[in-house]
Amino acid sequence: MVADLLMHGVEKIEASCLRCGESWDAPITMLPSATTLAKIQELMICPACGGRNVGVTPVWPGDAPKTN
Numbered sequence: 458m459v460a461d462l463l464m465h466g467v468e469k470i471e472a473s474c475l476r477c478g479e480s481w482d483a484p485i486t487m488l489p490s491a492t493t494l495a496k497i498q499e500l501m502i503c504p505a506c507g508g509r510n511v512g513v514t515p516v517w518p519g520d521a522p523k524t525n
């Protein structure tokens with residue numbers, strides 16, 4: 458959930474379009490704290506091609522933990 462990510466200092470996610478390869482950062486700080494990563498992924502729309510097949514990865518601050 459967003460709340461867990463925020464707790465670990467994550468303030469944005471990196472989204473990448475699986476259709477055209479476009480990638481961009483999206484802030485998560487304004488999302489409801491119960492939002493899941495899967496839900497964020499569902500909501501993402503590629504700004505370049507409008508594709509909805511978008512992968513999301515949390516952007517960890519500093520040293521990224523090796524958990525996924």
Ligand SMILES: [Zn+2]
Binds near residue numbers: 474479508
């Ligand atoms: Zn795209």
